[in-house]
Amino acid sequence: MKNKEIAKVLYDMGELLELKGENRFKIIAYGKAARAIESLKEDFEQVCKEKRLESVPGVGKAIAQKVEEYLRTGKLQVYEDLVAQTPQGLAELLNVSGLGPKTISLLHEKLNVNNMEDLEKAAREHRIRRLPRMGPTSEKNIVKSIERYKKRSTRISLDVAEPVVEEIVGYLQGIEGLEHITPAGSYRRGKETVGDIDILATSTRPGDVISAFVRMPMVEEVLGKGPTKASIIVKETIQVDLRIVEHRSYGTVLQYFTGSKDHNVKLRQIALGQGYSLSEYSLKRIRDGVDLFFDREEDIYKTLRMQYIPPEMREDTGEIEAAMEGRLPNLIELSDIKGDLHVHSSWSDGRDSIEEMARAARKLGYEYIALSDHSPAIGIAGGLTPEQLDKKIEAISALNDELKGFTVLVGAEVDIRADGELDYPDDLLAKCDVVVASVHMAQQQKERTITGRLITAIENKNVDIIAHPTGRIIGQRDPYEVDMHSVLAAAARAGTAMEINAYPTRLDLNDVWSRTAKDMGVRLAINTDAHQAGQLKVMRYGIRVARRAWLEKKDVLNTFGLRELRAALEK
DNA sequence: GCCGTTTTCGGCCCGACTGTTTTCAGTCG
Numbered sequence: 001m002k003n004k005e006i007a008k009v010l011y012d013m014g015e016l017l018e019l020k021g022e023n024r025f026k027i028i029a030y031g032k033a034a035r036a037i038e039s040l041k042e043d044f045e046q047v048c049k050e051k052r053l054e055s056v057p058g059v060g061k062a063i064a065q066k067v068e069e070y071l072r073t074g075k076l077q078v079y080e081d082l083v084a085q086t087p088q089g090l091a092e093l094l095n096v097s098g099l100g101p102k103t104i105s106l107l108h109e110k111l112n113v114n115n116m117e118d119l120e121k122a123a124r125e126h127r128i129r130r131l132p133r134m135g136p137t138s139e140k141n142i143v144k145s146i147e148r149y150k151k152r153s154t155r156i157s158l159d160v161a162e163p164v165v166e167e168i169v170g171y172l173q174g175i176e177g178l179e180h181i182t183p184a185g186s187y188r189r190g191k192e193t194v195g196d197i198d199i200l201a202t203s204t205r206p207g208d209v210i211s212a213f214v215r216m217p218m219v220e221e222v223l224g225k226g227p228t229k230a231s232i233i234v235k236e237t238i239q240v241d242l243r244i245v246e247h248r249s250y251g252t253v254l255q256y257f258t259g260s261k262d263h264n265v266k267l268r269q270i271a272l273g274q275g276y277s278l279s280e281y282s283l284k285r286i287r288d289g290v291d292l293f294f295d296r297e298e299d300i301y302k303t304l305r306m307q308y309i310p311p312e313m314r315e316d317t318g319e320i321e322a323a324m325e326g327r328l329p330n331l332i333e334l335s336d337i338k339g340d341l342h343v344h345s346s347w348s349d350g351r352d353s354i355e356e357m358a359r360a361a362r363k364l365g366y367e368y369i370a371l372s373d374h375s376p377a378i379g380i381a382g383g384l385t386p387e388q389l390d391k392k393i394e395a396i397s398a399l400n401d402e403l404k405g406f407t408v409l410v411g412a413e414v415d416i417r418a419d420g421e422l423d424y425p426d427d428l429l430a431k432c433d434v435v436v437a438s439v440h441m442a443q444q445q446k447e448r449t450i451t452g453r454l455i456t457a458i459e460n461k462n463v464d465i466i467a468h469p470t471g472r473i474i475g476q477r478d479p480y481e482v483d484m485h486s487v488l489a490a491a492a493r494a495g496t497a498m499e500i501n502a503y504p505t506r507l508d509l510n511d512v513w514s515r516t517a518k519d520m521g522v523r524l525a526i527n528t529d530a531h532q533a534g535q536l537k538v539m540r541y542g543i544r545v546a547r548r549a550w551l552e553k554k555d556v557l558n559t560f561g562l563r564e565l566r567a568a569l570e571k
Numbered sequence: 572g573c574c575g576t577t578t579t580c581g582g583c584c585c586g587a588c589t590g591t592t593t594t595c596a597g598t599c600g
Contacts, residue, residue, distance in 0.1 A: 029572035268584045
């Protein structure tokens with residue numbers, strides 16, 4: 001599929017046009033088309049062949065023509081021309097916070113700034129302050145922004161963001177006058193990583209809350225501070241924005257700052273169509289200019305004649321249309337989970353004993369847990385030999401006699417070896433209640449090879465679940481090359497489930513593929529891959545992904561009670 | 572550049588904050 005590649009060209013076009021000072025709506029149009037193509041489930045090349053390009057919302061005549069040219073000739077002339085006209089390092093400057101296209105063009109024209117290095121030099125040599133509407137403070141801010149940009153790592157994973165959010169919320173809750181406080185933005189939508197953190201609050205004494213916020217011990221820098229909002233930097237690069245709003249507008253503000261941007265734009269369009277102008281302060285009735293205030297989010301959606309849309313779904317991927325037609329799914333919740341089918345014990349590379357894992361799981365209210373330790377191919381993880389696995393089966397049987405109302409299932413995380421064979425023989429796998437298969441080795445193989453390995457495992461009648469199906473580790477390792485469409489099609493045919501690995505740096509399958517899996521008739525399992533009892537609690541991150549994928553209770557294997565689960569595991 | 576249950580032309584979401592200049596353009600979310 002070339003969808004990503006095409007999207008990249010369009011994104012780049014947008015940036016280049018922005019630097020050129022093009023009409024901003026044109027730039028938005030390019031970004032919109034790029035996002036639409038990127039998130040399209042069909043192969044865009046196929047769509048092009050069938051002359052259906054313009055059926056994709058956001059793609060009109062002009063962009064369709066450009067994509068067609070790109071697919072036919074392998075390049076796009078207007079794009080090549082723009083690239084040739086624009087100094088190479090200029091687009092990167094858009095990443096410097098505080099700098100936009102206008103300022104960059106000005107710097108380029110007047111000071112011959114062509115890249116980050118030129119920019120930093122110009123600022124340090126105080127040449128920027130001589131430009132119109134620039135001054136010493138602008139110079140200082142540019143230097144600071146460049147430093148932060150250089151230090152900046154990738155986006156923040158949820159397990160890093162969560163303690164920061166909790167600390168700040170906890171701190172501000174102690175300030176007098178504070179009423180409500182809640183994180184918003186992509187954190188509230190449960191994205192797998194967040195760019196920055198948004199917090200909203202209502203208070204009878206907003207000034208006091210803002211002052212307390214910018215003076216917290218953890219604050220490393222204050223980016224801005226006004227009567228109703230402030231921005232700070234913590235932990236070197238994490239930006240946290242706080243907004244204080246009037247109580248009567250809390251619903252509209254929460255809705256607005258939860259986003260996503262695309263969701264909000266669509267919602268505001270819908271509002272206009274119904275005679276309202278939606279802002280973060282109110283829903284203004286256009287015919288008489290009367291402001292309707294909402295302190296609850298639910299009532300905004302209701303007034304706009306649609307179902308309440310849970311934050312995780314707000315990405316403008318069809319949720320608004322579904323809500324208007326009253327056909328939103330009833331999303332899965334953490335309390336629906338009845339067990340964990342992929343955890344490790346001290347028999348392989350886990351820290352805790354089977355009994356400790358089982359007791360911790362029972363405490364979470366689960367009915368069962370599958371101890372899926374590694375197979376021998378993973379030498380470094382203490383994979384079990386077939387003899388050891390037999391012993392483990394006996395140990396589990398003895399333990400089950402002791403545990404009342406809770407069941408330990410015999411599991412295995414069997415490796416899909418480089419040659420495509422499973423790391424245990426079939427007769428041994430048949431003795432396990434739950435078989436989780438996964439790729440750990442030879443991840444650099446070609447797409448066709450890895451796809452073939454996965455499909456072979458999927459088609460094995462003993463394999464129940466494919467664990468962390470793309471192998472990516474957020475911020476560390478890219479997914480291996482795999483044709484996920486073919487993999488999911490095979491899983492649908494064979495009745496093998498795909499895992500959403502709840503570990504916060506895996507979260508794999510991701511939201512987009514999990515939703516595709518559901519649409520293709522594939523069942524999902526949400527497992528923690530816990531290596532110690534405390535990690536069983538990361539289940540909540542997996543649930544966020546599942547909710548973003550529109551999954552319901554019935555789509556997820558480990559929401560089933562034990563009897564139902566056993567039946568489902570019979571292929 | 573895209574789009575149409577008020578439009579095939581004229582819109583395109585809306586407001587806060589900053590740094591500068593003294594009324595606002597640019598940027599951000």
